[in-house]
Amino acid sequence: MLTYTAKRLAMAIPTLLIVITVSFFLMRVAPGGPFDGERQLPPEIENNLRAAYHLDEPLPMQYLRYMGNLLQGDFGPSFKYKDFSVTQLILQGFPVSLELGGLAIGLALIIGLPLGVIAALRRNSTVDYMVMGIALGGIAVPNFVIAPILALVFGVLLAWLPAGGWNGGALPNLVLPVIALAIQQIAYIARMMRASMIETLGSHFIRTARAKGLSERQVIWRHALRPSMLPVISYLGPAIAGIITGSVVIEQIFGLPGIGRYFVQGALNRDYTLVMGTVVFYGVLIVLMNLVVDLLYSALDPQIRYDD
Amino acid sequence: MHHPRLLSGAVALTLAVLLTPWQACAAEPSRTLNIGITGEPASLDPARASGGVWESDVFMDLYAGLIVEDAAGEHIPGIAKSWEVSDDGLTWTFHLRDDAQWSDGHPVTAEDFVFGWKHQLDPKSASKYAYMLYPVKNARAVNTGEKPLDALGVESLDDGHTFRVTLARPTPYFIKILTHYTSLPIPEHVVEKYGDQWTRMEHIVTDGAFKPTSWVSHDHISAVKNPRFHDAKNVALDRINYYPTEDANAGIQRFRAGELDILRNYTSDRYEWLKQHLPDATHMDTYLGSYYYVLNSREGRPTADPRVREALNLAIRRNVLSEQIMQDTFQPAYALVPPGVSHYTAQPMVLKDMTMEERMTRARQLMQDAGYGPDHPLRLTLRYNTSDEHKKIAIAVAAMWRPLGVQVEMTNAEVTVHYQALQEGDFDVARAGWIADYNDAENFLTLLHTGVGNNYGAWHNEQFDQLLDEANVTLDSDKREQLMEQAEGVAMNDHALIPLLYYVSRNLVNPQLEGWQDNIEDNHPSRWVKFSP
Numbered sequence: 001m002l003t004y005t006a007k008r009l010a011m012a013i014p015t016l017l018i019v020i021t022v023s024f025f026l027m028r029v030a031p032g033g034p035f036d037g038e039r040q041l042p043p044e045i046e047n048n049l050r051a052a053y054h055l056d057e058p059l060p061m062q063y064l065r066y067m068g069n070l071l072q073g074d075f076g077p078s079f080k081y082k083d084f085s086v087t088q089l090i091l092q093g094f095p096v097s098l099e100l101g102g103l104a105i106g107l108a109l110i111i112g113l114p115l116g117v118i119a120a121l122r123r124n125s126t127v128d129y130m131v132m133g134i135a136l137g138g139i140a141v142p143n144f145v146i147a148p149i150l151a152l153v154f155g156v157l158l159a160w161l162p163a164g165g166w167n168g169g170a171l172p173n174l175v176l177p178v179i180a181l182a183i184q185q186i187a188y189i190a191r192m193m194r195a196s197m198i199e200t201l202g203s204h205f206i207r208t209a210r211a212k213g214l215s216e217r218q219v220i221w222r223h224a225l226r227p228s229m230l231p232v233i234s235y236l237g238p239a240i241a242g243i244i245t246g247s248v249v250i251e252q253i254f255g256l257p258g259i260g261r262y263f264v265q266g267a268l269n270r271d272y273t274l275v276m277g278t279v280v281f282y283g284v285l286i287v288l289m290n291l292v293v294d295l296l297y298s299a300l301d302p303q304i305r306y307d308d
Numbered sequence: 309m310h311h312p313r314l315l316s317g318a319v320a321l322t323l324a325v326l327l328t329p330w331q332a333c334a335a336e337p338s339r340t341l342n343i344g345i346t347g348e349p350a351s352l353d354p355a356r357a358s359g360g361v362w363e364s365d366v367f368m369d370l371y372a373g374l375i376v377e378d379a380a381g382e383h384i385p386g387i388a389k390s391w392e393v394s395d396d397g398l399t400w401t402f403h404l405r406d407d408a409q410w411s412d413g414h415p416v417t418a419e420d421f422v423f424g425w426k427h428q429l430d431p432k433s434a435s436k437y438a439y440m441l442y443p444v445k446n447a448r449a450v451n452t453g454e455k456p457l458d459a460l461g462v463e464s465l466d467d468g469h470t471f472r473v474t475l476a477r478p479t480p481y482f483i484k485i486l487t488h489y490t491s492l493p494i495p496e497h498v499v500e501k502y503g504d505q506w507t508r509m510e511h512i513v514t515d516g517a518f519k520p521t522s523w524v525s526h527d528h529i530s531a532v533k534n535p536r537f538h539d540a541k542n543v544a545l546d547r548i549n550y551y552p553t554e555d556a557n558a559g560i561q562r563f564r565a566g567e568l569d570i571l572r573n574y575t576s577d578r579y580e581w582l583k584q585h586l587p588d589a590t591h592m593d594t595y596l597g598s599y600y601y602v603l604n605s606r607e608g609r610p611t612a613d614p615r616v617r618e619a620l621n622l623a624i625r626r627n628v629l630s631e632q633i634m635q636d637t638f639q640p641a642y643a644l645v646p647p648g649v650s651h652y653t654a655q656p657m658v659l660k661d662m663t664m665e666e667r668m669t670r671a672r673q674l675m676q677d678a679g680y681g682p683d684h685p686l687r688l689t690l691r692y693n694t695s696d697e698h699k700k701i702a703i704a705v706a707a708m709w710r711p712l713g714v715q716v717e718m719t720n721a722e723v724t725v726h727y728q729a730l731q732e733g734d735f736d737v738a739r740a741g742w743i744a745d746y747n748d749a750e751n752f753l754t755l756l757h758t759g760v761g762n763n764y765g766a767w768h769n770e771q772f773d774q775l776l777d778e779a780n781v782t783l784d785s786d787k788r789e790q791l792m793e794q795a796e797g798v799a800m801n802d803h804a805l806i807p808l809l810y811y812v813s814r815n816l817v818n819p820q821l822e823g824w825q826d827n828i829e830d831n832h833p834s835r836w837v838k839f840s841p
Contacts (some may be wrong), residue, residue: 006607010760030726031724031725031728032722032725032727032728033438033724033728036724036727036728037359037722037723037724037727037730038727038740038741039359039562039762040438040727040731040761040762040764041436041761042761043437043453043761044448045434045435045438045439045451047438047452048431048432048433048434048435048438048452051431051434052396052433052434053434079352080350081348081350081525082350082353082356083350083351083352083353083356083508083816084525085508085703088525089525092525093525093526094523129578148557148558148561151558151561152561155561155562155565156561156564156565159565162565162567163558163565163567164558164565164567165528165551165562165563165567166524166527166528166559171350185688205833210382251526252554252555252556252558252795253555253558254476255524255527255551255552255555255562256526256527256559257524257526257555258526261526261554263711268722268723268724270724284372301544
């Protein structure tokens with residue numbers, strides 16, 4: 001298992017290198033530069049800016065400089081948010097996104113898994129149709145619709161909760177964004193759990209368990225639940241990486257200082273270093289989460305073992 | 309017996325009481341101002357700012373320059389208590405207040421201005437707006453690194469009580485750029501100690517009415533009253549929180565929920581609703597901004613033909629754009645320079661006084677003369693940067709040109725790509741806008757001067773250039789006004805571009821806030837406002 005983990009981590013390095021290199025050059029190919037905007041800058045000013053950020057050097061030189069700094073853990077200065085380095089921006093924003101995303105995934109699991117199981121056990125009943133109908137609605141309605149409605153109803157009309165703002169992560173400020181983030185995940189997880197559970201319940205080992213005379217409760221808890229979780233787990237890896245790196249929509253609508261909006265704004269502003277920083281960060285997270293998922297697999301399914 | 313409605317009502321009430329403690333205490337007027345600004349500032353160092361209005365909003369509270377603005381946007385003495393200009397207009401001498409202090413108690417001296425201006429022009433600072441100071445002697449050469457920083461025409465006299473500026477040439481609008489953040493003093497003693505880390509919260513000192521205390525990127529900047537500010541006794545607020553609010557609709561909700569006292573620049577499509585539901589809070593006023601279409605005058609473009617440019621101008625019903633398409637959140641424009649610019653009367657195009665029928669008759673004739681007709685329709689590319697507002701206007705304009713047989717191909721792109729295409733001249737007609745840096749017609753007219761980077765259409769007219777060049781060195785303000793008006797007249801007669809609309813300022817302001825005044829510069833330093841009891 002340890003050898004396997006080490007091997008996977010070693011394999012991640014070339015993957016990340018490719019991701020970084022491709023993103024670096026793709027970013028430069030995009031038309032427009034970090035200093036293009038509504039106003040054309042005088043050439044003197046633009047030269048100073050290019051020199052300050054080493055953009056006057058040949059591209060391969062810039063690449064080497066970037067990689068050199070990256071190896072020392074330095075993501076460089078942000079082109080746009082000049083009082084912060086990219087590292088500072090990520091370190092400041094990530095805990096916010098992590099907290100929001102973590103709570104949302106937690107909530108989604110707590111609600112989504114039981115809903116899926118109930119729907120599977122009461123297959124084709126009214127309960128099943130209701131749960132799946134609601135889940136379909138949750139998937140279909142995008143969060144840029146749900147979030148403003150939540151803010152309007154609970155923030156403005158009822159005035160129970162703040163309509164926006166982070167306020168250092170105070171509980172009332174968390175409620176609406178977490179719900180808005182979780183709704184879609186609840187829907188996905190419930191649907192996936194239902195389908196997987198139905199499949200498991202139809203398999204031979206469940207029939208055997210029933211034939212042994214085990215109670216329905218034991219069949220479900222002891223035998224059906226664990227294998228049914230596998231698809232959900234494999235979905236969760238990338239989903240968690242996605243959700244804890246923030247949602248640009250939720251962050252903008254609730255005015256939250258997470259890192260989600262850096263992905264979009266960095267690209268729109270041609271903030272090269274910020275884009276690269278977020279890409280590297282996200283890449284590392286994806287690799288790690290996928291590894292965790294694979295390790296969890298072996299814990300859940302005895303047929304999967306990583307000995308070599 | 310169950311009373312579900314009663315029960316849920318009680319739960320709701322309890323929750324409401326528990327979760328909204330801030331609504332309970334209304335006895336004492338608030339001394340904290342929450343402002344929704346339109347973006348995240350790039351830096352608190354004036355030399356590293358990106359030029360956004362949202363940065364000016366913060367700078368004017370944190371820093372005080374030689375000249376500052378009052379609640380009505382009028383220029384009043386700031387750190388300079390008085391000043392005089394030499395007869396040739398080249399030497400400006402500012403006498404500084406004796407009681408001006410940085411927030412750490414250091415006196416604000418002419419040295420800080422000398423340092424601040426050099427800091428702006430130092431090539432290493434890579435200040436985006438350093439060119440605002442180019443009228444100062446040797447400024448451009450210093451900024452390109454050709455001359456040392458010490459060659460800059462600024463000096464500190466009388467132990468730092470007097471700040472003297474030498475200009476490269478007479479600059480009539482020089483006084484107006486002194487409210488721009490590029491001319492702020494910068495605390496040399498702090499920058500020397502901490503280098504480019506001087507704006508970190510633990511180091512920064514400022515000389516304005518407020519000093520910053522915390523900054524969480526994309527969350528808030530907080531500032532508290534600066535007790536060392538020279539006019540601190542007249543500053544009513546204890547604290548300001550600036551919230552970068554990029555999603556303007558979310559900003560409206562936060563304003564309605566009482567979380568924001570001021571929301572800058574609410575979206576125009578919500579104006580009708582806001583006017584109806586929050587009439588006391590919804591503000592709108594004239595503004596120093598022009599929304600126009602650039603016409604590409606480069607050879608080979610159909611818009612290089614003045615007849616085509618005039619016809620395109622004639623066919624546009626600007627009042628339809630402003631009233632029906634934009635619901636009165638813009639004013640129709642018949643000239644480049646907006647109304648309300650000081651010492652200036654905009655020179656509208658002749659077509660302003662023609663009936664629509666006369667205009668269309670003339671436009672058709674012009675198109676025919678230029679060789680366009682049903683067999684040979686005019687095909688144009690129209691570019692705009694992606695936004696609902698620009699799209700609506702472009703569609704309406706294209707429809708207005710259709711009766712002339714003009715076939716429009718519309719292209720939209722994100723803002724960086726759009727402006728790159730403009731710089732490269734890759735368009736026939738393109739959307740552009742200009743918000744003035746200072747209240748002077750020159751700031752608009754220079755957009756049409758030959759060789760200026762922002763003259764995207766490369767329109768060229770020698771008479772115009774001469775008039776503007778002369779105006780730029782004319783110290784007599786009446787004569788200067790005349791020259792600039794003539795210049796604009798020349799440009800409008802040649803239909804150098806298509807003036808479409810004038811921007812207005814749009815703010816939501818808590819009606820309990822006293823001292824707020826709508827003004828043409830849309831600048832509102834927080835030191836002038838307070839909450840009514």
